Amino acid sequence: xxxxxxxxxxxxxxxxxxxxxxxxxxxxxxxxxxxxxxxxxxxxxxxxxxxxxxxxxxxxxxxxxxxxxxxxxxxxxxxxxxxxxxxxxxxxxxxxxxxxxxxxxxxxxxxxxxxxxxxxxxxxxxxxxxxxxxxxxxxxxxxxxxxxxxxxxxxxxxxxxxxxxxxxxxxxxxxxxxxxxxxxxxxxxxxxxxxxxxxxxxxxxxxxxxxxxxxxxxxxxxxxxxxxxxxxxxxxxxxxxxxxxxxxxxxxxxxxx
Numbered sequence: 001x002x003x004x005x006x007x008x009x010x011x012x013x014x015x016x017x018x019x020x021x022x023x024x025x026x027x028x029x030x031x032x033x034x035x036x037x038x039x040x041x042x043x044x045x046x047x048x049x050x051x052x053x054x055x056x057x058x059x060x061x062x063x064x065x066x067x068x069x070x071x072x073x074x075x076x077x078x079x080x081x082x083x084x085x086x087x088x089x090x091x092x093x094x095x096x097x098x099x100x101x102x103x104x105x106x107x108x109x110x111x112x113x114x115x116x117x118x119x120x121x122x123x124x125x126x127x128x129x130x131x132x133x134x135x136x137x138x139x140x141x142x143x144x145x146x147x148x149x150x151x152x153x154x155x156x157x158x159x160x161x162x163x164x165x166x167x168x169x170x171x172x173x174x175x176x177x178x179x180x181x182x183x184x185x186x187x188x189x190x191x192x193x194x195x196x197x198x199x200x201x202x203x204x205x206x207x208x209x210x211x212x213x214x215x216x217x218x219x220x221x222x223x224x225x226x227x228x229x230x231x232x233x234x235x236x237x238x239x240x241x242x243x244x245x246x247x248x249x250x251x252x253x254x255x256x257x
Contacts, residue, residue: 012159015156015159016159016163019160019163020163020166020167023146023166023167024171025218026142026146027167027170027171028221029199030057030138031175031178032192032196032199033100033135033196033199034053034054034171034175035175035178035182035183036103036182036193036196037049037134037135038050038053038131038135039182039183039189040131041128041131047176048128049128049132050172050175050176050179051172053131053132053135053136053139054171056136056139057135057136057168060140060143061143061146061164062161064144065161065164066157074144075087075088075089076088084209086207089144089207090207090208091207092140092144093141093144093203093207094204094207094208095141096140096142096200097141097199097200097201097202097203097206097207099138101196101197101200101201101204102200104194104200105197107193111189112190141203146164147164185232187228187231188228191228195221195224198220198221199217202217
């Protein structure tokens with residue numbers, strides 16, 4: 001099943017490097033979502049949730065690659081509405097986009113408006129299983145596009161699987177530091193939630209047949225992030241930054257592992 005001959009040729013290594021870089025870029029959406037979702041858990045459980053969520057995501061992507069014949073059927077139209085065809089892939093993207101938009105809006109409201117220190121607004125904390133389940137389900141949405149991209153760029157299954165494994169490994173390395181950095185800076189937390197809202201809009205638009213080039217989206221995200229990083233660097237820290245509301249206010253920051 002796995003033909004290793006592509007690794008014996010220069011063009012095979014070029015294909016691997018190119019596809020790995022693209023998979024890492026496509027994984028930015030995943031890292032933003034991961035940092036938000038794991039923030040709902042106690043600090044000591046966040047590293048395990050990240051590793052478990054990304055580990056299951058890796059298994060899911062490899063299984064999708066092995067089931068390429070089924071994956072191709074997702075691009076066939078299931079029904080038509082007002083002359084516009086909708087495939088299984090479209091429905092997955094629309095559902096995932098609506099969930100991301102709703103989740104981001106709810107989190108912004110929860111962090112800005114709800115005082116978790118009062119007994120009236122205190123609610124049960126998110127369970128570990130629920131958070132990991134949401135991470136895996138949303139990764140299914142990101143995986144469909146990621147795997148279809150891999151199939152379109154490389155012919156050898158071994159190259160595709162290797163690229164996906166390396167990309168998820170990179171995400172595992174950087175997920176902890178990114179999540180901890182976002183949690184330490186309230187403005188970055190809100191910016192990350194805004195990114196999730198933007199990603200949700202892009203997914204819904206793509207599912208509705210209106211493709212928005214990812215380059216424009218990533219440029220907007222990178223520009224906003226660059227401006228905010230400059231703000232953090234140049235702003236005089238005469239007073240402590242504001243504290244966003246959350247179920248773990250006052251507890252120690254999440255470990256970076």
